[in-house]
Amino acid sequence: MGDLIGKSVKRVEDNRFIKGEGKYTDDFNMDNQTHAVYVRSPHAHANIKGVDTSKAEALDGVVKVFTGQDIADAGIVGSICGWQVDFKNGDTMKEPGHPIMVADKVRHVGDAVALVIAESKNIARDAAGLVEVNYEVLDAVVNPKEAAQDGAPLVHDDVPNNTIYDWELGNKEETDAAFEKAHHITELSYHNQKLVPNAIEPRAALGHFDSNEDKYTLYTTSQNPHLARLVIGAFVLSIPEHKLRVISPDVGGGFGSKIFVYNDECGVLWAAKQIGRPVKWTADRTEAFFTDCHGRDHVTDAKIALDKEGKIIGLRTKTYASLGAYLSNFSSCVPTYLHGTLMQGLYTTPAIHVDVTAVVTHTVPVDALRGAGRPEATYGIERLVETAAREIGMDPAEFRLKNFIPPFDGVKQPGYQTQVALQYDSGNYEGALKKALKNANYEKLKKDRDKARAEGKLLGIGFSTYIEACGIAPSAVVGSLGARVGLYDAASIRVHPTGKVTIYSGAHSHGQGHETTFSQIVADSFGIGMEDVNVVHGDTESVPFGMGTYGSRSLAVCGSAIMKSVDKVKEKGARIAAHKLECSPDDLEFANGSWTVKGTDKSVGFGDVALTAYVPHSYPENEEPGLDFASFYDPANFVFPFGAHICVVEVDKETGQVKIVRYVTVDDAGNIINPMIVDGQVHGGVAHGIGQALYEGAVYDDSGQLLNGSMLDYCMPRADNFPMFETDTTVTPCPHNPLGVKGIGEAGTIGSTPAVVNAVIDALSDYGVKDLQMPLTPQSVWAAMQS
Amino acid sequence: MEVSMTVNGTSYTHDVEPRTLLVTHLRENLRLTGTHVGCDTSSCGACTIIVDGETVKSCTLLAVQCEGAEIKTIEGMAENGKLHPIQESFREKHGLQCGFCTPGMILSSWQLLERNPNPSEDEIRHSLEGNFCRCTGYQNIVTAVQDAATKV
Numbered sequence: 001m002g003d004l005i006g007k008s009v010k011r012v013e014d015n016r017f018i019k020g021e022g023k024y025t026d027d028f029n030m031d032n033q034t035h036a037v038y039v040r041s042p043h044a045h046a047n048i049k050g051v052d053t054s055k056a057e058a059l060d061g062v063v064k065v066f067t068g069q070d071i072a073d074a075g076i077v078g079s080i081c082g083w084q085v086d087f088k089n090g091d092t093m094k095e096p097g098h099p100i101m102v103a104d105k106v107r108h109v110g111d112a113v114a115l116v117i118a119e120s121k122n123i124a125r126d127a128a129g130l131v132e133v134n135y136e137v138l139d140a141v142v143n144p145k146e147a148a149q150d151g152a153p154l155v156h157d158d159v160p161n162n163t164i165y166d167w168e169l170g171n172k173e174e175t176d177a178a179f180e181k182a183h184h185i186t187e188l189s190y191h192n193q194k195l196v197p198n199a200i201e202p203r204a205a206l207g208h209f210d211s212n213e214d215k216y217t218l219y220t221t222s223q224n225p226h227l228a229r230l231v232i233g234a235f236v237l238s239i240p241e242h243k244l245r246v247i248s249p250d251v252g253g254g255f256g257s258k259i260f261v262y263n264d265e266c267g268v269l270w271a272a273k274q275i276g277r278p279v280k281w282t283a284d285r286t287e288a289f290f291t292d293c294h295g296r297d298h299v300t301d302a303k304i305a306l307d308k309e310g311k312i313i314g315l316r317t318k319t320y321a322s323l324g325a326y327l328s329n330f331s332s333c334v335p336t337y338l339h340g341t342l343m344q345g346l347y348t349t350p351a352i353h354v355d356v357t358a359v360v361t362h363t364v365p366v367d368a369l370r371g372a373g374r375p376e377a378t379y380g381i382e383r384l385v386e387t388a389a390r391e392i393g394m395d396p397a398e399f400r401l402k403n404f405i406p407p408f409d410g411v412k413q414p415g416y417q418t419q420v421a422l423q424y425d426s427g428n429y430e431g432a433l434k435k436a437l438k439n440a441n442y443e444k445l446k447k448d449r450d451k452a453r454a455e456g457k458l459l460g461i462g463f464s465t466y467i468e469a470c471g472i473a474p475s476a477v478v479g480s481l482g483a484r485v486g487l488y489d490a491a492s493i494r495v496h497p498t499g500k501v502t503i504y505s506g507a508h509s510h511g512q513g514h515e516t517t518f519s520q521i522v523a524d525s526f527g528i529g530m531e532d533v534n535v536v537h538g539d540t541e542s543v544p545f546g547m548g549t550y551g552s553r554s555l556a557v558c559g560s561a562i563m564k565s566v567d568k569v570k571e572k573g574a575r576i577a578a579h580k581l582e583c584s585p586d587d588l589e590f591a592n593g594s595w596t597v598k599g600t601d602k603s604v605g606f607g608d609v610a611l612t613a614y615v616p617h618s619y620p621e622n623e624e625p626g627l628d629f630a631s632f633y634d635p636a637n638f639v640f641p642f643g644a645h646i647c648v649v650e651v652d653k654e655t656g657q658v659k660i661v662r663y664v665t666v667d668d669a670g671n672i673i674n675p676m677i678v679d680g681q682v683h684g685g686v687a688h689g690i691g692q693a694l695y696e697g698a699v700y701d702d703s704g705q706l707l708n709g710s711m712l713d714y715c716m717p718r719a720d721n722f723p724m725f726e727t728d729t730t731v732t733p734c735p736h737n738p739l740g741v742k743g744i745g746e747a748g749t750i751g752s753t754p755a756v757v758n759a760v761i762d763a764l765s766d767y768g769v770k771d772l773q774m775p776l777t778p779q780s781v782w783a784a785m786q787s
Numbered sequence: 788m789e790v791s792m793t794v795n796g797t798s799y800t801h802d803v804e805p806r807t808l809l810v811t812h813l814r815e816n817l818r819l820t821g822t823h824v825g826c827d828t829s830s831c832g833a834c835t836i837i838v839d840g841e842t843v844k845s846c847t848l849l850a851v852q853c854e855g856a857e858i859k860t861i862e863g864m865a866e867n868g869k870l871h872p873i874q875e876s877f878r879e880k881h882g883l884q885c886g887f888c889t890p891g892m893i894l895s896s897w898q899l900l901e902r903n904p905n906p907s908e909d910e911i912r913h914s915l916e917g918n919f920c921r922c923t924g925y926q927n928i929v930t931a932v933q934d935a936a937t938k939v
Contacts, residue, residue: 016886198921202824253887511884511922683924687923722912
């Protein structure tokens with residue numbers, strides 16, 4: 001290896017972005033292009049009694065208006081759910097249909113009813129306003145717990161009690177026994193509120209059908225173009241893979257919301273063939289609020305049991321999870337395999353039982369959002385732990401240290417088998433917390449807090465020590481749990497004749513900096529410069545069949561595929577080098593870009609070998625020309641990043657406004673390739689998690705109207721909401737992948753939410769406030785202080 | 788309606804629908820796609836540009852309101868192939884991730900440093916509160932502006 005790995009190399013992708021020369025989906029146009037606008041339901045639940053498109057069709061410049069009936073007549077099913085979760089009794093989960101546009105009934109505000117295609121976007125908008133839909137409005141249900149009750153309005157007639165599945169994990173009897181013998185029990189009820197993803201780039205699609213080649217092309221805002229091709233081709237529109245090209249160019253943030261294959265994009269591609277012209281659609285922000293999959297929306301009752309020494313002996317949760325009106329691609333696995341399986345946290349809790357009822361409601365569909373299930377789990381555990389510590393009069397840090405799983409590296413000590421189906425790979429949880437305590441100067445901090453309190457200021461300190469499962473995922477494991485896809489990744493390395501290298505990555509970069517990080521590992525591996533490597537991603541016509549970017553998996557899974565291809569290049573390169581040096585490949589060692597005969601100064605460079613591979617005049621017998629390898633990597637296990645966050649807040653006595661005074665993080669993502677990028681991921685993640693704690697949340701009224709469906713009404717975190725985050729790391733390598741890496745994209749979000757809420761509760765301890773529901777708006781904090 | 792304006796030093800005259808927003812005009816008619824649209828309520832700041840020396844959100848103006856205006860967009864920030872120091876600082880300090888908010892952030896930072904060459908951290912954060920970023924937690928954007936302040 002060279003000296004690039006571990007360095008804060010500046011990002012190569014920035015050159016285009018800082019000049020405004022990034023190319024996002026909406027920046028592309030095609031000859032003879034048309035513009036599409038969807039007509040969407042203003043009601044959460046209504047029967048469609050009639051759709052009149054005649055006025056819209058009569059408008060000059062309108063090309064075509066399609067309705068839900070056209071979709072039904074064409075026999076097209078909509079997007080699918082990619083993960084089957086069974087009921088406790090073994091029945092298969094309910095999977096109500098999700099048509100591209102509905103013909104008979106709307107089930108959430110924003111449900112698509114018609115698609116208007118016109119010569120310009122303005123004309124399409126005008127015409128959309130002329131489509132007359134006659135609705136018979138029905139009662140709606142928006143709360144996940146209420147949805148499961150008898151008599152609640154049904155979202156789908158064939159889903160009794162709106163229940164998609166019920167599910168449990170852990171050992172109920174042992175958990176019951178633990179609570180029976182408990183010395184102390186702490187209980188909390190909380191709502192991980194519904195969040196709107198709000199990637200700053202709205203979703204967009206540009207679809208084209210080439211009748212000469214009988215081939216479709218779709219430019220779209222996707223985190224995983226191959227997954228999009230698979231779902232659209234094989235399930236939604238029945239297009240053979242080789243006749244569908246999906247291009248996901250620069251993408252302006254995803255956070256999970258652009259994993260999913262949405263009906264809207266499918267409709268655009270379908271319409272392009274129907275009218276024989278390219279069709280372009282770009283969501284406006286309001287539309288994004290009503291169609292991008294939301295996150296969270298878990299209503300939970302949770303309990304933790306302690307013995308008389310303050311050791312945790314049991315944990316139990318009951319969650320009602322909303323999946324929204326329809327099942328998005330991975331919606332079913334979020335409340336179960338990404339949530340229930342994380343309930344061990346970092347603690348030795350010997351008995352755990354998790355119970356989940358997943359329901360449909362008359363709201364925007366819910367799926368993975370940065371963290372996806374793990375923030376919901378961590379919020380519960382970390383609030384319970386901190387509350388329990390306070391109730392028994394123990395310092396929250398000391399309580400955690402007492403209950404942590406002891407350090408294990410996964411090599412000399414085995415992985416840690418949890419009570420909830422996972423085997424943690426490696427961890428040093430006390431190491432992270434102790435470093436965070438030191439960095440925060442905790443002893444002084446406590447004195448500062450007490451002094452401030454004495455002066456009448458409401459200062460609070462809150463902790464969160466989290467773990468997450470990412471590097472998703474071992475295909476056989478997730479297959480046995482209901483996943484309907486493999487979750488490996490793929491990467492090719494093409495060494496060109498002059499020794500320059502192109503990496504073709506199945507992972508897609510939309511802010512994560514793959515073009516830099518992947519180049520660093522390959523340049524170092526071959527002893528060449530960063531400038532000698534480039535990365536191609538986002539086009540199914542050129543990149544191998546990888547599963548894309550989500551679940552903090554790119555480096556751990558796609559990076560490992562890259563390393564497999566690196567090894568193949570080196571192996572073949574050694575055979576070519578051995579031929580040139582007239583020795584055996586076993587006599588060679590590779591370092592600093594050259595193969596050298598051990599113990600001699602005889603060597604041949606990487607570029608020389610590459611040239612020989614493509615100009616094979618003097619060449620090993622039976623060796624193929626070329627130096628170009630693809631690899632698939634299916635991980636042996638998940639990876640388990642972890643960390644400790646400490647938050648210090650001050651609450652304004654008069655207004656209830658929460659100000660974050662300090663935020664200290666120690667995250668452990670295994671080996672680090674680029675510390676600058678890791679830091680940036682933590683910053684963004686922490687901000688997102690603070691957003692949930694203090695600012696964000698979809699607000700619905702009883703009729704199912706989203707009351708804050710715009711950026712004016714939905715409180716997005718701003719630059720002046722934060723202090724400088726004080727980040728640091730520990731390094732506990734992953735024992736089962738070639739780079740020893742874990743993942744960092746979601747860590748900040750998972751860790752931060754409970755730390756903030758715990759800090760606010762601490763600040764309000766003199767007021768007897770034990771619990772608050774998120775987001776902790778000034779109004780809610782102030783009201784709690786008054787009661 | 789006919790509208791003429793100078794954008795990044797080049798004069799343009801177009802016939803536009805009166806309701807055409809300035810940002811739409813820049814993106815669709817001039818094909819200057821570095822100015823982005825992130826919302827429909829003038830909240831996100833991704834469409835921030837400079838009109839007659841002042842930054843504006845280009846979704847808040849009609850193109851026809853800019854008759855005769857001198858406009859600079861992100862594409863005009865680098866001059867003679869040399870990046871503006873603020874652009875350099877955003878790269879140096881990792882002030883961007885997905886890049887979508889970046890043009891607006893860079894131009895809002897330009898306005899701040901025009902008015903206040905030596906801003907405090909609080910002043911930087913306050914002056915960027917009209918620009919949303921979902922990726923960076925704003926930290927390295929603030930650091931980039933601090934760095935740029937030493938160079939501009």
